[in-house]
Amino acid sequence: MKDFETCLKEIGEVGYVEQTRDSLAYISGLPNAAPFELVVLESGEIAQVTLLHADLVEVLLFSKTKVKIGTKVARSGESLSLPVGEELLGQTIDPLGFPLDKTKVVRKPKASRPIDIAPTGIEKRKLITKACETGVTIVDLIVPLGQGQRELVIGDRKTGKTEFALQALFSQAKLGSVCIFASIGQSVLHVKHLEEYLTKHNIAKHTILVASSSSDPAGMIFLTPYSAMTIAEFFRDQGRDVIVVFDDLTTHAKFYREIALLGRRFPGRNSYPSDVFSTHARLLERGGNFVVGKGEASITCLVIVETVLSDITGYIQTNLMSITDGHIYLDTDLFYRGRRPAIHPFLSVTRLGRQTQGKIAKDIYREVMAALTLFEKTQRFARFGAELSEGSRLALRIGQFLLAFFEQSHEAVFPLPVQLASFAMLWNGFWREKGVAGMKSDIGKLNTLYQTNEKVKRKVDSLIRTSASLNELLGVIGKAQNLWQT
């Protein structure tokens, strides 16, 4: 980025700050300023042109320092860009690409890309065919995601949305994807917790954390998801799959509303500016599955959205539901009943993930949904206290086993083969005698061995690979006995 004096000499135009309104400043002069152009203040800060009035230029400030009236401003002739490169892996940066930890010495990437660009056209896109494993059993089997899908993660505060996103990141990092987490206007402590999670699970070197704290200027917070997406596009163009988490876009919308109201834009529904849909749509449309060279690469987006009192009919919530390819709904009631993760299997939707599932997973989905539906109906009937038939008691028992099967700590991730194999064992009645506790313990053992013991891994993978359907797998699993015996 050129300095103020250089810009002044090269472009030959000058402006003066006439008025400031928190994140916005109004500048006189700069006759040829263009929308979205970067301007440089005499004090060294940068700002972006947002609106051109007849005699003033409105700019969005990116600095916490108060701008004085009368400060000189020069045009740079460039748009806002972000340095991108492999050097960013393992770093925590702000939306302009500067490391948040000033004590670390990091190499600055040489290449840079514009932050806000139009999404790729239809000619470079490809259908989504590969599954995106999240490591969360209920999602991978019931609400599966595809590589390149944009999925909403919606729920009230403190229902486990960020924990789920981190599990997905963990899973994808182990499979070689590049992970990007955009922490938008969250507290500094939240960012610290994220860093600690990434370090603890040894995935920090595969992850880039783009963070803006709640005390940052609204302009910086607004830029955060766009910066994250720009970095994702760089790695996509290198032929690598990327998963991006936006935490969270309701906060982003609130700060965008603040900027728009300060700029005296006419308020729309709930005082949001009328282009808030376009703001999010042009961000999320940059995700997808793309043709890169002779192969393909994807940008999968997990969009976190907060609801209040489980109201999913809010303006931003419904906007994002219509933009994305499905939603994972975290139910407050389930959360308070102790279900972890509190994902509601009937209210969650995936529009693209089903086509990426194999035959076994599809069979499992059908079986599970039928069993859970019967379980819900039987539970309602059982509350009346009437004597239950053998069939009803069996349906309740199966339902309880299934709910326990889907229960998972936020620290644990299960690879898909482990999920399929353990479901097949459950469906075969392997834990009929041992009960729920035994099932959980055995699945934990199997998961650990799968990830640490090559022999167990090969055995499980071979069972899955050689079975064309769930019925076949049930047959071979029954003969395989204890998979965790090496």
Place this chain on the structure above:
Amino acid sequence: MDDILQHVHTTLDRDELKKIIVLLLASLFQEKKSFQEQLEGVVGISWKARLTDFFAKEGVALSDRARIEEKLTRLQKMLESLPVVRLTLAFDPPTHAIEAIASWLQATIRKPVVLDITQDHTILGGARIEFEGRYLDGSLRSKLEKVFEEGREGLGGLGELGRLGKQV
């Protein structure tokens, strides 16, 4: 109006005249003194003569306070709308220099302007001019910097030749 504006070269002149107009307008209908007496009490000798000439040329009698108010208000608006040319010089220019610069600028720009002159001895000579958002650095300092930049590239080439010579 042009006659009186010819005496307004800098923003200091403009602000001085604006202050006089504000004082005159404030006391125009309040004092029992005549307008002539108010002029003597409020305004310095030079501006008094100019204002008296101004009203005479506009055909306004000094007893007609309503018309005086109208003319002063119009003059005030014109002063506020005068475009400003910001000039950075290496020295404090004398009055005749200011007048010469102002008349040159008005002839070039073809409209009345006022000068906002600041001193910056680090520019060494020449001037930096800003007008309606455009910036021109015609200072001696920038010219010397350019010469040194080009010279450095030339000297860098000589250094390379020296190194090659040593190898040979």
